[in-house]
Amino acid sequence: MSKESSLKQEDSMHPITSIISPSDVNVISSIGNNMVISRNPNISKDEATINALGYKQEFKREFSFFTTFSVSFSVxxxxxxxxxxxxxxxxxxxxxxxxxxxxxxxxxxxxxxxxxxxxxxxxxxxxxxxxxxxxxxxxxxxxxxxxxxxxxxxxxxxxxxxxxxxxxxxxxxxxxxxxxxxxxxxxxxxxxxxxxxxxxxxxxxxxxxxxxxxxxxxxxxxxxxxxxxxxxxxxxxxxxxxxxxxxxxxxxxxxxxxxxxxxxxxxxxxxxxxxxxxxxxxxxxxxxxxxxxxxxxxxxxxxxxxxxxxxxxxxxxxxxxxxxxxxxxxxxxxxxxxxxxxxxxxxxxxxxxxxxxxxxxxxxxxxxxxxxxxxxxxxxxxxxxxxxxxxxxxxxxxxxxxxxxxxxxxxxxxxxxxxxxxxxxxxxxxxxxxxxxxxxxxxxxxxxxxxxxxxxxxxxxxxxxxxxxxxxxxxxxxxxxxxxxxxxxxxxxxxxxxxxxxxxxxxxxxxxxxxxxxxxxxxxxxxxxxIYSGPKTNLDDDDLITSGEEKMQVIEAVVSSGHSVRFGLGEKA
The missing domain is CATH 1.20.1740.10 (Amino acid/polyamine transporter I)
Structure with a gap:
């Protein structure tokens, strides 16, 4: 199955809402200049940043500044x-x-x-x-x-x-x-x-x-x-x-x-x-x-x-x-x-x-x-x-x-x-x-x-x-x-x-x-x-865009299914 077909099939259940690149959140990343597809309709700046760094958001973000300080002060x-x-x-x-x-x-x-x-x-x-x-x-x-x-x-x-x-x-x-x-x-x-x-x-x-x-x-x-x-x-x-x-x-x-x-x-x-x-x-x-x-x-x-x-x-x-x-x-x-x-x-x-x-x-x-x-x-x-x-x-x-x-x-x-x-x-x-x-x-x-x-x-x-x-x-x-x-x-x-x-x-x-x-x-x-060459992404291959051609495929797949796509955390396209 092509990446475009796969995206259309997934998009019917999980609409793609954002395409994020490391430059969008101003970080140096293990994924280089590649972009990340997000299917989270309410993606936050924190999640966008961790995605751009090459990782999935796996934990609940239930620590605030004070509770984070509390753990470190206890340590x-x-x-x-x-x-x-x-x-x-x-x-x-x-x-x-x-x-x-x-x-x-x-x-x-x-x-x-x-x-x-x-x-x-x-x-x-x-x-x-x-x-x-x-x-x-x-x-x-x-x-x-x-x-x-x-x-x-x-x-x-x-x-x-x-x-x-x-x-x-x-x-x-x-x-x-x-x-x-x-x-x-x-x-x-x-x-x-x-x-x-x-x-x-x-x-x-x-x-x-x-x-x-x-x-x-x-x-x-x-x-x-x-x-x-x-x-x-x-x-x-x-x-x-x-x-x-x-x-x-x-x-x-x-x-x-x-x-x-x-x-x-x-x-x-x-x-x-x-x-x-x-x-x-x-x-x-x-x-x-x-x-x-x-x-x-x-x-x-x-x-x-x-x-x-x-x-x-x-x-x-x-x-x-x-x-x-x-x-x-x-x-x-x-x-x-x-x-x-x-x-x-x-x-x-x-x-x-x-x-x-x-x-x-x-x-x-x-x-x-x-x-x-x-x-x-x-x-x-x-x-x-x-x-x-x-x-x-x-x-x-x-x-x-x-x-x-x-x-x-x-x-x-x-x-x-x-x-x-x-x-x-x-x-x-x-x-x-x-x-x-x-x-x-x-x-x-x-x-x-x-x-x-x-x-x-x-x-x-x-x-x-x-x-x-x-x-x-x-x-x-x-x-x-x-x-x-x-x-x-x-x-x-x-x-x-x-x-x-x-x-x-x-x-x-x-x-x-x-x-x-x-x-x-x-x-x-x-x-x-x-076996080790440095930090590596744990994002799925289908969540990474490695070329301009793939980016266009994603945009076309999302638009054709009646959904919108955002670039970074900016305006919808």
């Missing part, structure tokens, strides 16, 4: 993130790591976030980072570069929920140890508790989009409340002056000073403490992965990215100032004399009475649980979108949308299973800490490659979306790339060097992240390059 999880990463800030550079060190690091992170927001407006797809890389790369290298960015970002996503679940379980067991002197948590207790936490989180992450949006809206409000309550109690209800015969707050010199707990120079120790702010702030990419479920995505998505990064940065800085000005014994927190394995809980225990310590720790635990299932939501969208283009083994299973929930349930549970395998690292001692630093280095690399291409090779090719930085675009991009180039080697540094750098104190990021990337790149060079 950011300031309270549990700060609690779980104190080891990388205060335990590297002392109070400087959570005061001026955090502030300097946040400036670099904000430049990365602003540049990502600009790219998300131009490429509002759930696989946007790797899609943007492919569209902005030299044709010869687009497959390899997008492959590397895709896998690097996936490593971030797949390690997110397990690392947060592990922190949640560790804090619960730390409270058990605090209230029961006879109890010492064995590793298998932590593993089973983490498994239970992430299992429940996976169930929640498999819910319909509308439920997820509502849950995250409520959890964001709860996050804000718990942060505010913790902030007030730490400042106003501490026992420094009443029980410890100290001033109510530390001096400025003490709160902003470097106490170097590494074998490296002071400046390097401060740079190493940036790992905490990088990991804490890494959730701001979540709106990008929800772009296909968000209405008005080209502006709501970048706004949510910037809102998450800026709000999280400012509130996180204020909260850590409270810690720096109230901490009683820095050495005791760093060395964890109580044996709790949680610097935040150790800090609360020396500052507050037991009931308040338990209450604030419980708040961090609850928000860590919320953060874990929010991480799973973002991770499932990444696995789904990359599988849609054949990036992963068994992609056809992970790229399915559940017909009942209209969410990628298969992808949720695939990530959960991989997470359980990663959690076995805890039986290797501190090697489990590598999943935190993988989240930092992997996110920075995947976030910044598209920006590097935008300010270099694709400088004149890039088509900015409605949300853009204008004349500040290059300034932000250059600073973001420079900051990332500085931090990539630093994130691989161990705390100690020489004879002090024993296997149990090693920074295993070098092995966990780089070995994983080596395997992914090796797989591409050996085999995957034969």
């Amino acid at each position: 950011l999880g300031l309270l549990p993130s700060i609690a779980s990463t104190l080891f990388y800030s205060i335990c590297y550079a002392g109070n400087a790591g959570i005061t001026w060190g955090y502030l300097v690091g946040m400036i670099g992170v904000m430049c990365v976030a602003l540049s990502m927001a600009e790219i998300s407006s131009a490429f509002p797809t759930s696989g946007g980072l790797y899609y943007a890389t492919a569209m902005l790369s030299p044709p010869k290298y687009k497959a390899l570069l997008s492959w590397c960015v895709g896998w690097s970002n996936y490593f971030v996503q797949v390690t997110g929920a397990p690392s947060v679940g592990y922190s949640c379980a560790s804090m619960i067991l730390a409270l058990k140890q605090m209230t029961d002197d006879s109890y010492t948590a064995p590793t298998w207790h932590c593993y089973l508790l983490t498994t239970a936490i992430t299992f429940v989180c996976a169930i929640i992450a498999s819910s319909p989009t509308k439920w997820i949006a509502w849950i995250n809206s409520c959890s964001t409000i709860m996050n804000m409340m718990f942060l505010f309550i913790s902030f007030i109690i730490i400042l106003a209800a501490n026992k420094r002056s009443s029980d410890l015969d100290l001033s109510k707050f530390n001096s400025n010199d003490s709160a902003w000073s470097i106490t170097n707990y590494t074998d490296w120079p002071d400046g390097v120790s401060v740079l190493m403490s940036f790992m905490a702010v990088i990991w804490t702030m890494s959730g701001y990419d979540s709106p990008f992965h929800l772009a296909e479920e968000c209405s008005n995505a080209q502006t709501a998505t970048p706004n949510a990215i910037v809102m998450t990064a800026s709000t999280g940065g400012i509130i996180g800085f204020a909260f850590q100032l409270a810690i720096a000005y109230t901490i009683v014994d820095l050495d005791a927190v760093v060395n964890d004399d109580l044996g709790l394995g949680q610097p935040y809980v150790a800090f609360l225990d020396q500052l507050l009475d037991r009931p308040k310590t338990l209450a604030l720790s419980a708040m961090a635990i609850v928000t860590a649980f919320v953060m874990a299932f929010s991480c799973m939501i973002a991770a499932s969208r990444v696995l789904f979108s990359y599988s849609r283009d054949g990036c992963f083994p068994l992609s056809k299973y992970w790229s399915k949308v559940n017909p009942i929930t209209k969410t990628p349930v298969n992808a949720v549970w695939a990530n959960w299973f991989i997470g359980q395998l990663l959690l076995t690292l805890m039986f290797g001692g501190v090697a489990i800490d590598a999943i935190f630093s993988v989240g930092a280095i992997g996110s920075f690399i995947s976030f910044t490659v598209p920006t590097l291409l935008r300010i270099t090779y694709a400088r004149d090719k890039f088509i900015p979306g409605p949300w853009n930085l204008g004349k500040f675009s290059d300034v932000s991009g250059i600073f973001a790339v420079a900051f990332v180039f500085l931090m990539i080697p630093i994130l691989n540094f161990p705390q100690y060097r020489g004879a002090d750098n024993t296997p149990d104190l090693m920074n295993w990021t070098v092995l966990v992240y780089w070995a994983s990337m080596f395997i992914a790149i090796g797989w591409f060079l050996i085999y995957a390059h034969k």
